[in-house]
Amino acid sequence: MNRNGMRPIHPGEILSEEFLKPLGITITALARSMTEPEAELIDVLGRQSGVGAGLAGKLSVQLNTTPEFWLNLQSTFDLRPAQIERG
Template sequence: MQMHNPPHPGEILKHLCLEPLGLSVTEAAKALGVSRKTLSSILNGRTGISPEMAIRLSIAFDTTAESWLNQQVQYDLWRAEQHRGKLQVKKLSSKQSEYT
């Protein structure tokens, strides 16, 4: 089931993981083995969660990589759905075979 206006995974990471632990962006980035710039970009919603980052987060916060990727997919799909009406796509349907 698709969520209505889901938050960016970076927002979840910030509010549910970093803030409760009192971690700064610099401390968290170091623990994750990424640059501060990379983590900041995710936290501010400018970059999505990659499969590798999902694995890093799953190790650091004892979660699953799938949960992080699912959050990203839900966010991306919701955003794409907002532009559905602007897409110029024709419906395709299968025709009955001439040999049946």
């Protein structure tokens, strides 16, 4: 567990729970609107891959956020194991 007691949250979970579900957007529709392979977004949602700069930019345009929002989510998730290890 980390210092604040929260579990690490992957950007794919935020994408699903805070954007796709409330807005009623399917992963297929989002992928098409971003001209991204659906498989890439499925991998992010399934926590099999992360959000890089290119995808962050496209998500920000489609979901009215910023690229930094997505990159910060990813970097925070990536840093959690080191923070946990250090205690």
